[in-house]
Each structure stands twice: as C-alpha cells, then as structure tokens.
Amino acid sequence: MSLPFHPADGDPVPPALRGFARAHADLVELHEKPAHLVARHRAPARRVGLVSGGGSGHEPLHAGFLGRGMLDAVAPGKVFASPHNKQVLEASRKAAGPAGVIHVVKNYTGDRINFGIAAERLRLEGIEVRRVLVDDDLATESDETATGRRGTGATVVVEKLLGAAADTGLGLDELAALGAEFAAASRSLAVASRAQTSMHTGRPAFDLEAGELEYGVGIHGERAQKTIDRPGTEELVDRMLDELVAGLPEGPEEVLAVVNGMGGTTLLELYGLHDLVAAGLERRGLTLAGELVGTFVPALDMAGFSLTLTWLQPEWKAWWAAPAVTPAFPRTVEEVA
C-alpha cells in the first residue's frame, strides 16, 4: 500500500491546477470558477481557437499543451471524469477566434455529451463550433458496440498537428476536416504490468500476477479485454506493431511514432522501447518520419506504455516539425532535419 502525495482535503485537482498555473505563469492563466485554463499567447495568423479537455490524471494532457502552436484553452475535469459543460463553455468563449472554435474531444460518452452541450450553447451565442473526435484505441475496435474506439495516445498527435495547421490561418471547416484526417490516420495500443494506484486505498486498482500483462488497457484504470502471459519485450513490441499496422487504414509509407509512458514507466524503458519500435518499423519497410518519446497521456501511475502510429502525409510533416511553446511538448524550436 502506497498512498499518493495529495493534499488531505479530498479533490487533488484544484491544488494541482494552481501549482501548474504558478509554475507556468508565463504561458498559461488559470480561472477557477468554473475551472479552465487559457494560453497567454497565440500565433497572430490563427483564426480558430483550439479547445480540449477531459478527466484529470492524464497529465501533462491537456493543460501541458497550452500555448503557441497547440491549444488555446482547456477544461480539466476531476480525476478520470468529464469536465462540466460550463467549464468547456467558458474555455471556448475565451479561446474562440474570429472564425470560431474547434473542440478536440477524446471518444468517451461523458466527454461527448458535455462538449456537445457546450457546443450547443456556443451556437446560441453565435460562436461557430466544430468537433474533432480522437478515437485511436485499437483494443476497443468492435462492430458490436455503437460507442466506437476510445480516444487515447493519439490525442497529443492530433493536438500538435492541428495546432500548427491552425497557425497557418486555415478556416474552421478546413481544420475540422484535417483534424478528422489526423485522427483517422492514427491507432494506439497500450499494455500495463501494474494498474494505477487507487487514490483512496493506496492499492493497485486491479491485480495482476507476476508474469501477467494487461493487453489493450485503457487510460482510466478499466481492465483490458485480455490478460496475457508476458512475452519478452522484443516480442511484445513486434506483436503490437503488427496489430497497429494491420489496424490502420491504407496509408503512405511514412509514419509518426509515439512511445508514451502510462505514468509509472521510466524514460530508460521508454527510450529502449523506442529503439525497438524504430527497428521494427524499418524491418516492415516503413520510414519513421516523426517521433515522440515520453509520458504524455498516462493513467495516473500505471506501469505500462502505449504505442501510437500515425500515417504522415507529406504536407503534414512541416506541422509536426513546427515549434510549440507549451509547458510540456518537448519542442520549442523548429525541428532540425
């Protein structure tokens, strides 16, 4: 048992938001009632505000990606819970550009409904809204349910590409169409060797035996559909890449890869995994044209990682390489070729 170091008064989100806003006061501004954060700077050419949000516990998502080149405002919910429509509404009012606002929404019922209600309210106020839905999780691909794939690791890819595209001055419908293309060209798969720690009990949210691996795990501590005997790391990465490539629609041969930590995984592991990913893609005849390694979309302190692959169209490369001045995206200057 190992309780996390949260302040004693219950909800850990408000103090963390205050600490975050203090630490990054040059980049973001916090509003507490209702809770939302707004970027202080945006590219002069940007005409459409980009807003995202969702449950907390996935830091640095989404507030870490506020700033020039990425998001304009975010609405953080409680841990693993959707934000209230009022938070999304306030964030969107502040973020909206002359051509409107785009909501980047991970595919969960609560997020869809609350962002949807906010969008209706914005329309009544005369603000144009479009939604970009991120639904990349291959493990939840099913013909039997209407809910569709969950939104997970590809969120950071969509937010980066869409942010750079928005900075070129594109309009609302063009950006919404592009965002849908970014999401459609992305698939992710996550595994975990230990569940995240429950904030209340200090124990893992679900139990795994030594030698077991949760395969296709989500980012909210929900169990995967499969628990497998843990293979060697090389074999595991190979299997995940096979499934990701097979699960993606047809695409170009250039690919962007994200090796994402689930919260309790070291950079020593993540970089080692990335080395395997790069070699595995090369063996499959694919060119690695963009890469990102680190913890970007975790599930609290879960031990595990996710792989995201995005087919990279030639014209998207400049958007991936463009600088983003945010608290958490690891590129503040143009990527050097």
Next chain:
Amino acid sequence: MAFDQEAVLRRFAQAAEDAHAELTELDQRSGDGDFGDNLRGGLRDAVLRFEKGDGGVSAFGALGEVFLDEVGGTSGPLLGLLFTEIAHALDGTGTDAVAAFGEGAKAGLAAIQRVGEAQVGDRTLVDALAPAVEAVPQGFAAAARAAQEGADRTADLRARRGRASYVGERVKGEPDPGAVGIALFFRTVAEAAGQR
C-alpha cells in the same frame, strides 16, 4: 395567444414537488436514483433565480441557465438545452406564442438529439419529447397527451442509451423517468394555458 412563462415555471415546480417520490423510485430502478432530486432542485433554484432577476431574466431563461449550469446528471443539462431554446424562441417578437413555443421545443429536441445521439425508441426523454413537439401545432393539450403517451410507451422499451442501458431488460415494465419528466412539463404548459 398569450403565454404566461411564469405560470408554467411555478406549476412545473409544484408538479416536480408532487412527483418527487415517484420519479425517485423510477430512477432507482433504472439509473442512479437522482432524477427526482435533480428535477425538483433545479426547479426550486430556477424559481429563485427568476425572482432574484426581477424581470431581467425570463422564466424560461432562468430554467435554462439553472439546468445547464447547476443541475447534475446528464438529463439535467439536456433539459436545460430544451428550456434555453424555448426561451430564445419566446424572446423573438411578432410571432404568436404557440408557434414560438413549438419552434423552440423543436430546436430543443434537435439539440438534445445532436448531443445525446438518441432516437425515438431508445428509451430516453426523446420518446416523450419527439411526439409532443410534433403535436404542438394542434395545441398544448394535444402536445401534453402526446408526451404522456410517449412516456407510457417507454415502459415496453429496452434502453439503448443512457445509464439504463447498463441494466438492460430489468427496467422493462416501468417508464423512463426522463420521459415522465417531459410529460410532466408539457402537462403544466397545457394547464397554465388553460387547455386542460
């Protein structure tokens, strides 16, 4: 024909007090049991906000704001969309009130369906709202009857959306509480208009 928004608000608030136990019991069978509390609490707050607004906010405007901003659950804010659309339509000048109310309710139904993605037959409040909206041109009494019949029909439906979808067949035989709430709303509109 004149349309007394304040009378609707006050009658609706009273009806929610009277139906609180029944709505709570219905929702305990299919959901998390808070619909009676949410509806009654939201209406109490809306009356207070309307009175405090001192004419600055219409009765339906107050209803919309409170249900969108303060009421919990999913159905609370969805009802808020309906009330807000009706408030907007009634604020328009020059139209007759029944027509304006009908336009607002229609826009509210569309917004609720865009957000919640529910169709008629999914055992949600849409099952009462959709037929009521269709019947408004025949008058408020017709709309109230259509809403009630729609709510009654949900007793034979299996939930495909909303929290009741998790309990499947077990809720058959009882109507959906959200649909019952809609029937209650249209009944109070008809009563306030003296059409019942």
